[in-house]
Amino acid sequence: MFPEDYLATVPHSPGVYLMLDAKSTVLYVGKAKDLFKRLSSYARSQTAEYNKTRILLSHVQKVDTIITHTEKEALILEASLIKKHKPRYNIILRDDKNYPHIKVTVQEEWPRVFMTRRRKKDGAKYFGPYSSSSAMWASLKLIAHLFPLRKCKGNTLKPRKRPCLNHQMGKCLAPCTGNADPEIYKQHVDNVLLILQGRNKDLIKRLNKKMQKASETLEFEQAARFRDQISALERTLEKQIVASHSSGDQDVFGFSRQGASVAISLLFIRDGLISGSRSFFLDDPYGEDKIILSQVLNQFYDHDLYIPREILTPFLPEDHDLTTERLIDLRQGAVTLVAPQRGDKRKLVEMATANSNQVFADREKKEQSWQNLANSLQKKLRLNRIPETIECLDISNTSGKLSVGSLVCFEKGEPNKSRFRHYRIRTIDTPDDYAMMREVLTRRLTRGIEEDNLPDMFVVDGGKGQLGMALSVAEELGIVDQLDWIGIAKERDEEGEKLYKPFRKNPILLPHHNPVLLYLMRIRDESHRYGVTFHRKLRNKTSFLSDLDKIEGVGNSRKKLLLKEFGSLKRIRSATLEELQSVKGIGNELASTIYNHLKK
Numbered sequence: 001m002f003p004e005d006y007l008a009t010v011p012h013s014p015g016v017y018l019m020l021d022a023k024s025t026v027l028y029v030g031k032a033k034d035l036f037k038r039l040s041s042y043a044r045s046q047t048a049e050y051n052k053t054r055i056l057l058s059h060v061q062k063v064d065t066i067i068t069h070t071e072k073e074a075l076i077l078e079a080s081l082i083k084k085h086k087p088r089y090n091i092i093l094r095d096d097k098n099y100p101h102i103k104v105t106v107q108e109e110w111p112r113v114f115m116t117r118r119r120k121k122d123g124a125k126y127f128g129p130y131s132s133s134s135a136m137w138a139s140l141k142l143i144a145h146l147f148p149l150r151k152c153k154g155n156t157l158k159p160r161k162r163p164c165l166n167h168q169m170g171k172c173l174a175p176c177t178g179n180a181d182p183e184i185y186k187q188h189v190d191n192v193l194l195i196l197q198g199r200n201k202d203l204i205k206r207l208n209k210k211m212q213k214a215s216e217t218l219e220f221e222q223a224a225r226f227r228d229q230i231s232a233l234e235r236t237l238e239k240q241i242v243a244s245h246s247s248g249d250q251d252v253f254g255f256s257r258q259g260a261s262v263a264i265s266l267l268f269i270r271d272g273l274i275s276g277s278r279s280f281f282l283d284d285p286y287g288e289d290k291i292i293l294s295q296v297l298n299q300f301y302d303h304d305l306y307i308p309r310e311i312l313t314p315f316l317p318e319d320h321d322l323t324t325e326r327l328i329d330l331r332q333g334a335v336t337l338v339a340p341q342r343g344d345k346r347k348l349v350e351m352a353t354a355n356s357n358q359v360f361a362d363r364e365k366k367e368q369s370w371q372n373l374a375n376s377l378q379k380k381l382r383l384n385r386i387p388e389t390i391e392c393l394d395i396s397n398t399s400g401k402l403s404v405g406s407l408v409c410f411e412k413g414e415p416n417k418s419r420f421r422h423y424r425i426r427t428i429d430t431p432d433d434y435a436m437m438r439e440v441l442t443r444r445l446t447r448g449i450e451e452d453n454l455p456d457m458f459v460v461d462g463g464k465g466q467l468g469m470a471l472s473v474a475e476e477l478g479i480v481d482q483l484d485w486i487g488i489a490k491e492r493d494e495e496g497e498k499l500y501k502p503f504r505k506n507p508i509l510l511p512h513h514n515p516v517l518l519y520l521m522r523i524r525d526e527s528h529r530y531g532v533t534f535h536r537k538l539r540n541k542t543s544f545l546s547d548l549d550k551i552e553g554v555g556n557s558r559k560k561l562l563l564k565e566f567g568s569l570k571r572i573r574s575a576t577l578e579e580l581q582s583v584k585g586i587g588n589e590l591a592s593t594i595y596n597h598l599k600k
Contacts, residue, residue, distance in 0.1 A: 010036045014074045015067040019060045026085040031074040079298045089286040091295040102127045110175045111189045127196040147188040249308035254352030260284045263359035267352045293317040307331040315339050370413040380516045383484045387457035394527040395436045405440035406531030441473045463489035573598045
């Protein structure tokens with residue numbers, strides 16, 4: 001693996017090492033307290049032929065090292081390099097993304113409540129993260145219905161003479177008009193905070209007292225509003241799951257292994273209530289369980305994610321103290337990382353572990369469902385192979401303009417969005433779908449041959465004509481027999497969808513509820529949706545462009561200068577060269593370019 005004299009150049013220092021293959025692709029990123037000792041252990045490694053360490057080392061052609069001052073710096077650098085390079089043999093959290101939070105801007109004079117995906121140190125209160133966006137929007141809908149807070153954007157309130165439509169619908173107290181009572185508004189904000197903290201019972205008690213007081217003073221309309229609020233809160237309370245008797249925040253990790261695969265689940269507990277969950281499936285991770293858990297923790301938590309005071313795990317990760325120190329730095333406050341052995345906290349870990357076990361059960365069920373569907377596909381359509389990977393192409397254009405080819409890919413029954421592609425049509429500017437399809441197919445299949453990533457089956461949106469055109473491209477490239485071809489045509493009569501196969505005269509007619517037909521329709525509809533969405537963006541973008549946007553050297557700032565000086569595009573067109581040159585910030589050369597472009 002290493003040249004004989006390589007280890008002699010490696011220092012006894014903390015740092016990070018990157019293992020690269022012959023193409024300088026990063027295969028693995030690791031950290032070490034002593035780089036020399038760690039790399040020496042690889043050089044002395046004597047493992048079984050099919051051991052993953054040996055497989056990794058067989059691909060390594062070069063090792064780069066980065067020296068750091070401390071082991072903690074190496075830990076932070078390792079996490080950032082893994083996110084940057086996504087090495088094949090490191091733990092990669094595939095669904096790593098920013099989950100939504102609910103933000104209450106309590107630092108503002110008139111606070112607002114809205115969704116955000118980034119936490120900032122701005123004095124606002126954040127609640128979440130919500131792994132279920134529907135649950136988050138349900139909470140926001142409930143808050144908007146019960147408490148009329150402002151919804152206009154901006155930290156400061158812009159005064160208005162007349163309130164907006166929200167006030168007329170009873171959904172805003174209209175502080176912009178100066179008529180809102182600050183004390184009542186503050187009470188609404190306090191009530192919102194109680195809901196988001198999971199303290200609905202406290203809020204219900206408070207509203208019951210107000211309802212009783214309003215009815216005693218014969219303010220029956222006000223009492224009815226309190227009654228409706230209490231009813232809505234009680235319905236929400238029934239759905240909340242109590243996970244802990246403590247009122248603190250906790251993240252609870254579950255860890256399960258089956259063979260070479262690992263499943264990890266995470267429960268978010270906020271104020272004793274489960275607010276959401278996440279799951280990760282690692283197909284064949286490199287390293288022992290403690291190393292895997294350490295990498296997951298260091299990848300998952302970063303500056304943008306809320307870190308609770310307590311994190312529970314089934315066992316302590318490698319470099320437990322170092323990981324805890326990093327979490328404290330990120331949170332800028334105390335963090336406890338513990339592996340409870342008994343009591344209520346252990347029960348929480350067992351609950352998370354039950355969820356990670358369920359990940360395997362769900363994947364097994366999904367795999368079985370796919371196998372049944374794949375066998376039906378091969379049998380009903382008489383395919384040469386099981387279509388593990390299916391691609392479908394759709395063409396979108398407006399009278400031949402802004403033409404776009406959209407390719408979608410489904411693998412084992414699910415969309416693989418990393419292989420979705422948009423193709424701008426380069427050679428055709430007339431409404432000729434056949435020619436456009438030929439161009440895109442030629443580009444896709446040629447590259448597929450070069451990169452050896454052709455699908456098992458290609459679905460063509462259309463009947464015999466489109467399928468015949470696709471086959472002619474495949475024949476030119478010599479790959480007709482390397483994949484299966486199907487045309488799906490939407491017919492107008494009662495026969496419904498028709499499936500066409502090469503060299504078969506009559507279409508295949510399947511019942512409208514047949515899973516094979518429904519799956520192919522889903523793929524075809526997804527390609528259409530993907531294409532239309534992108535085409536609409538192009539069309540909207542073009543609709544808002546003017547002739548000024550087409551002139552090189554004229555950006556937004558200079559466009560504003562010209563419009564401010566002349567008032568309209570029409571007047572800019574009619575301006576003389578001398579008038580254009582007199583505009584401050586334009587210059588003689590650019591003025592000539594603008595003048596010649598608009599006159600032409």
